[in-house]
Each structure stands twice: as C-alpha cells, then as structure tokens.
Amino acid sequence: MLSTQTSEIRSVPSTTPSPSMEAGRQRQGRLWSNLKEVCDLLHIPVAGSVNTDELLFQHVQFKTGQRIHTIGQPFDTLYIVNSGFLKTVLIDEFGNEQVLSFPMKGDMLGVDGIHTKHYSSEAVALSDCDLILLPFKKLTALGRIHLELENVMYGVMSRELVREQAMIGMLGALSAEARVARFLVALAERFAQMGYSSKLFNLRMTRHEIGSYLGLTLETVSRTLSAFNEIGLISVDQRTIGIKDADALKTLRRLPPSRSRAKQLAASKSKSSSEPHPAALPQLLAAI
C-alpha cells in the first residue's frame, strides 16, 4: 500500500499537466470549461445568462491511484469531476482509512478545506480522471461580478451537507444488508444520471473500500452481495453488478424493533419444529 504512495508523483495543478497542451479551448478531450458548463455539470440551475466564454476554468487529468489533495495540505482550489471515479478518505491516528465518499461526474471536491484553509480529507483517483480546477480566490473574486455565483456555491455546499446527513442517518440506523442495498441503488441511480446503464455496471472500488464507506468489514460486504445474488436481487461477478430487483433493494431494511419480531416469534412458535431452511436468510424484506 505504501509502495503505491511512494511511486506517485504529487501533481501540481498550476503546472501544465500535459506537454502538448494548447492555450485556449479545445473541443475533443477539452481542457477548459466556462462557467455555464461548470454549472450544468453540477446540475445547478444558473440564474442569469452568463455568457462568459472569456472566463475559463482549466482541466487537469489524474491517473488511477494519484492523489488530488492530501490531509493538511494548504487549501487553494476546489475541483469538479468531469469524468472518472474517486474516493475521499479520512485517515485516523494509526493510518486506517475511512472512506467518506465516492465522487464522480458532477461532484465537487475540496469544500472541506475552506474553513481551516487546509484540506481535512484526502482525495484519490480510482480511475483515470478529468477534473476541472476552481481556484478559490478566483472564484470569490468572480462572485463580485457574477452575483448569482454565490447561490451556486451555497447550493452545492448545502447539497453536500444533505448528502452527508443522509449518510449519518444510514450509518446510525440501518443494518448491514440495508446499507449495502442502498449503496447499490444509489450507485445505479448515479449511473443512470450519467447516461450509463443502471442495470449493469462495474464497481470502481474494492470490497474493503465499500466496507469502510458503509461502516462494515469487507467480509460482511462480500457475504451480503453473495446473499443478494442468491435470492435473486442482483447478480455478482467480481466487480460486475447486475441489478435485478431495484424495488426490493430500495425497501430492504433492518428487521424493525417490535412488530415484525413478534410476527417472527409467532411464526416460529406455530411452525413448531421442522424448519426446512436452517441457513435461510432472515427475512430481508421489510415486514412493517
């Protein structure tokens, strides 16, 4: 794990990332975007027409495994994912990673750095990525001219906050099965939103990373995926996931406290002895 870190060369965003870069805009494999395009990418409705082809934001490419920013590094720029997949992580006092998010197209990175002027998390490319740089100083200066920009920023940050709240709710309240199920559904919807198939896709992250994200061990993630496969909710082959029953996945939840438990007990009592499926999954679907 450390070897990959040391083999990596820290990317310096202000340096030209590719040798053959031209100044100005380029249609294919584009290197610059204007404000309108950035807002579209973020799915944030931009109020006034901002015909700002003069105001361009540079793109930078990162290769799989490269770090976009590290914890404690001085904050100066925000990033928007134009293509590719990443993870953001916290690192605890003993070097253990805690995955916070898996940013992909249209997500913003680096917002956590604004407050203390240092990034509080680390972002790593899980695939080759194309990111748009938003130098924060430039952004705030720009806010003085394009007043609608501040609303864009508030919107993005608020959205991120709501996402994290949902995550807290999930970690605090849901069972392992429900977490994995919702993770898959959220991924599927995300892929759909990006124009890919929501029924068949490839995970870009390891079981370990999924487990860290969901507050589970990699074994629990693996077992849960196998269980979903066995009861026909999904198909699994390594990192290829096929969604077969999205509705069931959406409503799957923790065995609720009182009522379903009573049902379960009543059922097992009335059924008395013979249980045909000793290894059958505890009823995965919501009863309540």
Added chain:
Amino acid sequence: MLSTQTSEIRSVPSTTPSPSMEAGRQRQGRLWSNLKEVCDLLHIPVAGSVNTDELLFQHVQFKTGQRIHTIGQPFDTLYIVNSGFLKTVLIDEFGNEQVLSFPMKGDMLGVDGIHTKHYSSEAVALSDCDLILLPFKKLTALGRIHLELENVMYGVMSRELVREQAMIGMLGALSAEARVARFLVALAERFAQMGYSSKLFNLRMTRHEIGSYLGLTLETVSRTLSAFNEIGLISVDQRTIGIKDADALKTLRRLPPSRSRAKQLAASKSKSSSEPHPAALPQLLAAI
C-alpha cells in the same frame, strides 16, 4: 411524545414572539444583534471592520420542546444559536428519529434547506433557546454590499461539513465505548468553549437521543456510562456527568472484559488464584 407535539403551536419567526417587544435594540435579554456580533458568535473572523449597527438581526425565543423548523417546510431563514440547546433530527419513513446534531451556542441551523429550498431536517429546542434569525434573502442581498460576508458563510458551511465528516468517521469506525467516550469529550470541550465547566455538566438530552446520535441503543449508552463510572473515568448521576479522566476518554478504544465475563473466564480456568480485584483494567487504552 406525540402529546408534546400536538400541544405545541408552530412558531412563525416573522411574527413578534413576545408581546412586550420593543422596536430597536435592547441591552439585557437583547432582541437584536448586528453583523459583527453574529460573526463573533460564530467564531468566524470577519475581515474588514463592519460597523453596521444599522443592519440588525432579530432574535426569537423558543421554549423547550418547540420546533424551530420541520422537514419539508419551505426554507427561508438560517438560525444562529445565541443560547440554549437543541437537537436536529431526520425522520424516517416510519417516524423513527435519527438525531443528527445537538446545536448549541454559536452553531448555525437550517443550512440543509438552501439546496432544495426546503428544510431536510427538523430542529427542536431541548431547553429554552434564544436564536438569531438570518433571513436568507436578506443575507444574500447583504452579500452584495458586504463582500466579506460570503467568506463568512463559506466558512460556516465548510465547518459544518467537516463536523459531519468526522461524525461519519466515528460512526463507521469506532466501537460503542469509543463513541460514547468521544461524545463526552466533545461535549466537555464545547462547554469549556462556552465558559462553563468542562469537568461537571448536565446532559441536556436523553439516553435515547444520545443513542440515536451515536448509532446505539439507549441501553448500550446507559451501560457504557455505568462502565465508565465503575472504572473511574467519569461520575454519573442521571444527567449530571463529571469528567474524571479526560485523557483516557479521548484515547479509549475498547473496554476491558466485563465483570461477568471475567468471572466466567476465571471460573473456567480456575487457576486456584483467588482474584481480589474484580475489574482490573488491562489494555483499556489504545495499544495500536
């Protein structure tokens, strides 16, 4: 629980909250604050000198149990806690509460409403509270005159985001004991910051609410507090908590084997050595 809800009258912030309210500012039991005072309260360094005694923000009082805003309610104002204690919660499809935070003096409420223009969480007063209203429209309009205001807002939102990231890390990675320990430490530090004792304080929330916040059951919270009390890390008497060993709480990872378990082990081994100390505390602190 429902009875308190029904007995409550929805507060309308734009309406005068108390009958004897005077227009303008009032020194004792103040009803208005200027921008500088708001920034000080938020612990956000405000750049330029903003002598804006003309720009005043109204205070509103809420009584214990009252809701500040509810889920789905149209968003129009942010709140800053001037005094008192609150909780914010999500409510799942079956009415179960998930506590997200316990805001207190200097915290901002309502940021989650910006994105969708509707609050996505509910805020409830756990004690009588004094809140400062920041009408969002007014705030953004103000941003056009006082340009440093946007940095204040970015700072507050970023800080909140970092806090939630830390919460995700905690829920994803720590044991029940470690969560409770860190919760107590965080509370103590918060009280210290507000000028109260960090060694002896009163919890403003129930075990159930703490459990919801930490992703645990109320019984686990209760047991953990009792265990900490037994090994001398804290003193507990209902909601009164005394912190006796803050350092141990900060670095705690897991608890020593419980007494019943120790007994069980001793019995099974029965090495003829009579154990005089029932609860030795071997590697209580993090070894690795």
Added chain:
DNA sequence: CGAGAGGTTGAATAAAGTCAACAAACGTGG
C-alpha cells in the same frame, strides 16, 4: 399521590466482526 417518562441492569439472542483457508484475477518481469 400516582402516572409516566427516563434510567439502570440482567439474561438471552442476533448481528457483525475476526481469523483462516483458499481461489481467482492482475501485473510484472523473465
């Protein structure tokens, strides 16, 4: 004073983690 909410504790149970063995895929250099 009594009802009800909040809190503590114990015993049994279920959920998830740990440890371990193995298999499949990947990547690198001969």
Added chain:
DNA sequence: CCACGTTTGTTGACTTTATTCAACCTCTCG
C-alpha cells in the same frame, strides 16, 4: 507467453459486540 507474487474476493467456523426483551427503579410533574 508464462510463471510468480500480490491483490482482491469468497466462504466457513467461531467469537465478540451490541441489541432485544424484560423487570425494576427513580425522578418529575400534574
């Protein structure tokens, strides 16, 4: 191209952790 070591994923047996259910206690507060 293949052999290899490494990383990733699966599965089983067992252990630990936290939950569930239940009983009981202690405060408030009408």
